[in-house]
Amino acid sequence: MAKTIFITGASRGFGKLWAEALLQRGDKVIATARDIKSLDDLVKKYGNNILPLQLDVVDRAAGYAAIQKAKEHFGSIDVLINNAGYGLFGSVEETSEQDARSIMETNFFGLLWLTQAVLPIMRAQGHGHIIQVSSVVGLIGIPVLGVYNASKFAVEGVSETLATEVKGFGINITLVEPNSYSTDWGGSSASHAAAMPEYEGVKTAFYAALSDDMFGIPEATTPAMLKLIDSNNPPLRLFLGKYSYPLVKQNYESRMAEWDTWKEVADKAHGK
Template identity: 60%
Template sequence: MSKKILITGASRGFGKLWAQGLLNNGHQVAVTARNVNDLDDLVHQYGDSVFPLQLDVNDRDACFLAINKVHEHFGAIDVLVNNAGYGLFGAIEETTEAQARMQIETNFFGLLWLTQAVLPVMRAQKSGHIVQVSSILGLVTLPVLGLYNASKFAVEGLSETLASEVKDFGINVTMIEPNGFSTDWSGASSVQTDASETYEPLKKAFNESLTPDIWGKPEATVKAVVNMIESESPPLRLLLGKMAHPFITSVYEQRVKSWNDFKEISDAAHGA
C-alpha cells in the first residue's frame, strides 16, 4: 500500500537514495533541501510522485510550515524521515561556540521541530511512523567527533522517550543507526574546526584507523530502509552496516563489566 512520506536532507547521500528506493516501490515522497533546485533531478525522474520543498531545519516556523504543506499536498503523512544533518570534525577544545551551537541546532533541534510539527497530524490519523536518522555514535563515541556524538546521543534519548509517549496513538518510532558509509558526510557535507598542534597526534591516529574496509556502501542500505518503512512492526532501533554490531557490543560489554566492578560502591551510595 502506497505511503505518503517526508524525507529531509534529500538532495544527496542517504536521503536521496532512500527517496529513490521508496519512489521506485510506488510510494509518494516529499523531499526537502536547503536549495530546492538540488531536487530537480528527482522531480524530472519521478514527476508528480515527488513533492520538493525548500527547508532549513534550523528554522522552527519553516519546519511547521513544511509539515502543513506536505499534509495539504498529500492529504496525509504516514512517515517522517528526519535525515537532515552533518558532521562536525575536531577536538572538543578546538570547537567554537558558533560551531557547537550550529551542530546541535541542526542535528537535534531541527529533528525536534519536525517531530513536534508532525505529531498532531499523526495523532489525528491514529497512525504514523517517525524515523530518526541517528548513528552508532549515538550509542558509542569516537574522538574528534565530540559535538556530533553529543547531538546523536541527544537524538537517542529524545526518540526512545518519544516512542513510549506516542505508542498508544498508533505511532511508531525508529532510530536508524548506521556505521560509517562512503557518503560525503565526512567530506563535502562536513565542517572542520581550526586545527591546533595539540591534537594532531590524536587526529593522525584517528585518520589512520579509517581503513577503506570499514566504510559501507550507501546503496546497500536502500533495501533495508525500504523494508523497515514498509513493515507493519518496525523496530525501535535499526543498525546499518556490518561494523555496527560488533563495535557496539564490545563497548557495551566493557560498560557492563565496569558497572559490575563498582557495584558494591554503587549500591552503598543508595544509603540504608
C-alpha cells in the first residue's frame, strides 16, 4: 500500500536517493530542500506524486507550515524522515561558538521542530513512523568530529525518550545510524573549523586510519530503508553499513569493563 512520506534534505545524498526510490515504487513524497530547484528533475519525472517544498529546517515556523501544507495537500503523513543535516570537522577546541550553534540548530533543533510539528497529525491518525537520521557517531565519540558527534548524541537521546512517550499513540520511532558513506556529507556540504597547529597530529592519525572500504555505497542503503518503512514493527535503531556494529560493540564492551572496574566506588557513592 502506497504511503505518504515527508523527507527533509532531499536535494542530494541520502535524501534524494531515498525520495526517488519511494517515488519509483508509487509512494507520495513531500521533498524539502533549501534550494527547491534541486528537486526539478524529480518533479518533471514524477509529477503530482511529489510535493516539493523550500525549507530551511532551522526555521521552526516554516517547518510547522511545511508539515501543515503537506497534510492539506496529500491528506496524511505516514512517515517523516528527518534527514537534513551536515558535517562539522574540527577538534573541540577549534570549534567556534558560531560553528557549534549552527550545527546544533540544523542537526538537532531542526529535527526536533519537524518532529514536534508532525506528532499531532500522527496522533490524530492513530499511526505514524518518524525516522531520525543519526549516525554511528551518535553512539560513540571519535576525534575531529566532536561537536558533530554531540549533535547526533542529542538526536539519540531525545528520540529514545520520544519512543517511550508516543508508542501508545501508534507512532514508531527509528534511529538510523549509518557508518561513513561516499556522499557529499564530507565534501562541499560540510563545515570546517579554523585549524590549530596543535591538533595536526590528531587529524593526521585520524585520516590515516581511514580506508576506502570503510565508506559504503549510498545506493546500497535504499533496500534497507524501504524495508524499514514497510515494517509493521520497526526497530528503535538500525545500523547502515558493515562498520557500525563492530565499532559500537567494541566501544560498549570497553565501557562495561570500565564501569565494572569502578562499580564498588560507584555503589558506595549511593550512600545506603
